[in-house]
Amino acid sequence: MEKINITLPDKSIRSFEAGTTPQQVADSIGSGLARAVVVAKIDGDLKDLNHPIEHDINLELLTGDSPEGHDTLLHSTAHLMAQAVKELFPNAKITIGPTIENGFYYDFDVETSFSDEVLSEIESKMKELARSGQDIIRQEVSVQDAIKIFNGLDESYKVEIVEQINPDEKISMYKQSEFTDLCRGPHVSNTSKIKYFKLLSTSGAYWRGNENNKMLQRIYGTVFSSKDALKKHLHNLEEAKKRDHRKLGKELKLFTFDDEVGPGLPLWLPNGAVMVEELEKLAKESEQRGGYDVVRTPHLTKGTLYEKSGHLEHYKESMYPAMDVDGVDYYVKPMNCPHHHKIYSSSPRSYRELPVRLAEYGTCYRYEKSGQLFGLMRVRSLQMNDAHIYCTKEQFKEEFLAVCNMYLEYFDIFGIERYTMRLSLHSKEDLGKKYVNEPDLWLETEQWVREALVEGKLDFEEVPGEAAFYGPKIDVQVWSAIGKEFTLATNQVDFAIPSKFGLTYVDESGNEKTPLCIHRAPLGTHERFIGFLIEHFGGNFPLWLAPIQAVVLPLSDKFSDYANKVVKVLKDEGIRVKLNDRADKIGSKIRQAELDKINFMLIVGQKESDEETVSVRKRFEGDVGAMPLIVFKDKIVEEIKNRRLTHR
Ligand SMILES: [Zn+2]
Numbered sequence: 001m002e003k004i005n006i007t008l009p010d011k012s013i014r015s016f017e018a019g020t021t022p023q024q025v026a027d028s029i030g031s032g033l034a035r036a037v038v039v040a041k042i043d044g045d046l047k048d049l050n051h052p053i054e055h056d057i058n059l060e061l062l063t064g065d066s067p068e069g070h071d072t073l074l075h076s077t078a079h080l081m082a083q084a085v086k087e088l089f090p091n092a093k094i095t096i097g098p099t100i101e102n103g104f105y106y107d108f109d110v111e112t113s114f115s116d117e118v119l120s121e122i123e124s125k126m127k128e129l130a131r132s133g134q135d136i137i138r139q140e141v142s143v144q145d146a147i148k149i150f151n152g153l154d155e156s157y158k159v160e161i162v163e164q165i166n167p168d169e170k171i172s173m174y175k176q177s178e179f180t181d182l183c184r185g186p187h188v189s190n191t192s193k194i195k196y197f198k199l200l201s202t203s204g205a206y207w208r209g210n211e212n213n214k215m216l217q218r219i220y221g222t223v224f225s226s227k228d229a230l231k232k233h234l235h236n237l238e239e240a241k242k243r244d245h246r247k248l249g250k251e252l253k254l255f256t257f258d259d260e261v262g263p264g265l266p267l268w269l270p271n272g273a274v275m276v277e278e279l280e281k282l283a284k285e286s287e288q289r290g291g292y293d294v295v296r297t298p299h300l301t302k303g304t305l306y307e308k309s310g311h312l313e314h315y316k317e318s319m320y321p322a323m324d325v326d327g328v329d330y331y332v333k334p335m336n337c338p339h340h341h342k343i344y345s346s347s348p349r350s351y352r353e354l355p356v357r358l359a360e361y362g363t364c365y366r367y368e369k370s371g372q373l374f375g376l377m378r379v380r381s382l383q384m385n386d387a388h389i390y391c392t393k394e395q396f397k398e399e400f401l402a403v404c405n406m407y408l409e410y411f412d413i414f415g416i417e418r419y420t421m422r423l424s425l426h427s428k429e430d431l432g433k434k435y436v437n438e439p440d441l442w443l444e445t446e447q448w449v450r451e452a453l454v455e456g457k458l459d460f461e462e463v464p465g466e467a468a469f470y471g472p473k474i475d476v477q478v479w480s481a482i483g484k485e486f487t488l489a490t491n492q493v494d495f496a497i498p499s500k501f502g503l504t505y506v507d508e509s510g511n512e513k514t515p516l517c518i519h520r521a522p523l524g525t526h527e528r529f530i531g532f533l534i535e536h537f538g539g540n541f542p543l544w545l546a547p548i549q550a551v552v553l554p555l556s557d558k559f560s561d562y563a564n565k566v567v568k569v570l571k572d573e574g575i576r577v578k579l580n581d582r583a584d585k586i587g588s589k590i591r592q593a594e595l596d597k598i599n600f601m602l603i604v605g606q607k608e609s610d611e612e613t614v615s616v617r618k619r620f621e622g623d624v625g626a627m628p629l630i631v632f633k634d635k636i637v638e639e640i641k642n643r644r645l646t647h648r
């Protein structure tokens, strides 16, 4: 028998007979790995565990904890679900079943309606099929043969899919028992590898997403590599439902939508407007320290400006139609950039003034299809934490890093512990098409950004082909406290627009030069950021951000004079305090304050009013005892000022 060498990630080399499979390699290493491994990486390509290895290779054995392993498990479980549906409902037709983040779905054309009972029946069937330990076998066939196979199985949707594949291509299918599905793979090699799964919900979905097509039934599900990981995910899903910003936004009276105002146009209620104001205050303070100047610009602008900026050419589908003002086209602004460029060019600039940093919480209007609108996350009017920095090439790195550090400062304030920065780069093939045709400038600016990130010791990953039209950018993704992912903001370099707008400065030698421009919005938009914060904190905002910071609860109306005095003393310090002087029992007033997620409850009765004290109940901590009103006042003022992160 011919021998082959297999190099493992620790660089150790093991010798096997040709035709050995990755599963057999795992078996030879240990029973724990043999059980946990779900997919193999052979010389960088993902392969099934039963793929025979015929020559010397590098091998990685991946478990369900790895991203690729998890995806393999998800995919395999989608097939298992489809197999179970076919066993229970032989007339069901299978369509498509992709994986999504931490889950999968599959769409079926079937008469029976998938109720909760049916869902648990399907789940039981899946458990049975998984336990029966069926081998999952990959087959490669021609398009013609695939059509024959799926015609034989009466799977008309699969036939339709295969018919659209180039007839010269080979396609792969996966078979377990009588069930066959079209799939690129890889898959786990045996159904017994699928253990910790759960079907989550059903919904209707049109074939190919087209409402003229037949309505199918979709089942969502998930799978994990361990019982604990599945349990944690299900807990997070429950928690996410409770924290849904649309639900909490209503309960906490933060924002609302009104049909007569229009979809996607949020109305900030007083409680929500407090948060908007607090965020603006935070941004303005750090921008003031960072050397920014605040500017303000109009919401309405002549079309000629957007011709110059390229928005009408590249961005028109996101803009509202023009309105005719005295025979001239005007648009509501989709972005603040052109206006800031105009402010920059409103006076001649010397190198001594640079960097010029212009900041504005600018209101923009963007067209989103009504089907795309989603709470505060996808809206049509938005207020952006915008700024543009105009600088020389020499200043660029320092400026860019300062912006990145501003992000980190904010993450700290909001307790955002998990984030990624994705550096999006150009791709050579798309120069002159998707990207400004300046090959050298691209490489140069990308290198500056990379260096700034490395010097700032920031974690980042590079993604080619994702840059903006006019320069590289950084996309910031954050995860909420319960692990939900949000795209927050971008930070972009722009080396094309400044010359288009004729922006210049005079350098040391008296020559006219073009500055670089950095677009940045670390706090994104109020809408999306507050939507994120609601879910991140589950509505339990830190004191400084809380719409109502304290509520005074008199034990009876005998103490309303003193209660009013407490309110006044705190209000005079700028604290957002309310009085609850309804005739309810104190217990029900406390419960109400808890529902309203108020940070401090101040209970006042005879003793408190005699001694000028307040009895303090703190959210999450309960009764913290009585203290002089003056002491409480100083304490709360200090906690607000430091924007301390309270327990959540
Ligand atoms: Zn598959």
Ligand SMILES: [Zn+2]
Residues within 6 Å of the ligand: 335, 336, 337, 388, 519, 520
């Ligand atoms: Zn901009």
